[in-house]
Amino acid sequence: MSMQGLAVANETGVERKTLVEVEGLRRVFDLSKPWLNRMIEREGRVFLTAVDGVDFSIRQGETYALVGESGSGKSTIAKMAVGLLPPSAGSIAIDGADVWGKKSPEAERRMRRKIQMIFQDPFASLNPRWRVGSIIAEPIKAFGLIDDPLDRAARVGELLSLVGLDPRDGQKFPHEFSGGQRQRIAIARALASEPNFIVCDEPTSALDVSVQAQVLNLLRDLQERLGLTYLFISHNLAVVRHVATRVGVLYLGRLVEEAPARELFAAPQHPYTKMLLEAVPDIEMEGKDRQSIAGEIPNPITPPAGCHFHPRCPVRRPECDVETPPPHRVGDATVRCHLFGSAS
Template sequence: MNRTDAILEAVALERRFDVSAPWLNRVIERKPRQTLRAVDGVDFQIRRGQTLAIVGESGCGKSTIAKLVTGLYEPSGGAIQFHGDPNRMQMIFQDPYASLNPRWRVGRIIAEPLRTLRPETSAVDLGARVDELLRTVGLSPSDASKYPHAFSGGQRQRISIARALAGDPEFLVCDEPTSALDVSVQAQVLNLMKQLQRDFGLTYLFISHDLSVVRHMADEIAVMYLGRIVEIQPKADLFERPLHPYTRMLLETIPDLKVPNRDRKPMGGEVPSPIAPPKGCSFHPRCPLAFDRCMSERPVRNADVHQGRVACFAAEETRK
């Protein structure tokens, strides 16, 4: 990718959390400080108008990246370079029940970004913009006078999307935006997001644990494991020719309606603690292809190996 095409770049991005016991406990029990590496040297770029999806199991660091990108967390190392207007970056949160103020009417919720970013906007223009946004996300202007409790989960997420659109964004960070919704409602919200992307030229960073959702939304997919990106590929390539053993294991979990009774291998083992990750490749305790080098040396995404798309010694040696 030409760097001028990228709207956002993450370079050696890190985020560490101090999870040590209280000072007195450490003194009495003679315990050292403990650090959790939630994000551990992550690199990626997102092209304008495209969707990069980050997938992985719970606790792998996906949502931490979302908060780093939006500035809710400061990086512990590395950098995020946003090639655009920071005021035109917005976020859609996971829980539509917790992300809307229950004491505010919908009209006020949607208008709040405009009041903040464009305080000169008149009350008449604010009302007209709120009505327009409600129509855009498939709701009625009359809904502006209601409170969030009057809406279903899918409708609340549409309100959240309208709020995100109020500031005329060019880049949206979507942190598991449909995971709290029923499957039928998920499809409606995802289709709406795809349509909005086409209509307004939006760029998405889409966080999800659900590969079926990602398959519908993404142009490129980054697979995370224990704070690191182990594989990043265009969507079609990743689903057709996954390079990392962990990616293959994730793909095995997707139901296939054409072969519902196929012999699927369950994902073995548990994710190690990010406080004390394994030496070498952090996936090696669960990897069917692990060998001695994996246990002592940490793989990196090497430009000479599959164009830098995978961090895996087995893939590097073209082991199957």
């Protein structure tokens, strides 16, 4: 893959308008024990900063991937983006409307209709007591899109075919389907309210490889056909590489690197991104040894001072222990690392 090829691909990309705008997003969880326990055990309050000042934006029709390991805050961001969890600070705007801002019930409904989510576990995301048809019809009913029961049933059948299932499958219960088929049902439900922004929270990590490919291809196909915009949450870099237009790498609640996908995979900048890429198993068997990475992710309740990554960083500097690195522009990437501070 030549660098020229990359540049051309970037240039030819049509300039699209920004659909999702996330600014200064922050979420703190209060993990303190009840008041009485704190008094008796003489413990202070305990806070966990799951998301710490995250900014990014997603353009219409693109896929923005958030990558991170456990404790990185990626799922918390997903929940805030769809309106399931209020942020402690910062804002998320979708098509100009603040997800968490005060608005009329009508505007609220209009906004919710445009945001949907696909969950990780297809075995938990479908109500086991409901028929598949009712599950998919629920958003249509809730948003009052189609009132006639017959038309609604027809629409459900249409959605089922859209995700590659038989329209007659609506009569069945979720337990009659395999994991991959259930994820298709979940996708059909997400599409039922005709959204333009879908948050995919690890949509394939519970699936087998051969099924994972089906679901990833389906998501991509739907994006092209319906012009969807995705926020794609994953810990699997190889998967992200196949779906993302832009990638943000999270470490303990902070966005350490953000870049167009091609650039990030061709030339990772942040030491943590490099480390993650090296940790991907070598399926091609080129004989490269997986780089053994020192240490584990620290407890997110008491993250290291300065750059959170400094205790594991192979190229740390004295200032890394004390100062939180500001974002630096490196080519098309934004990197939060002191290494690039002196260069700029």
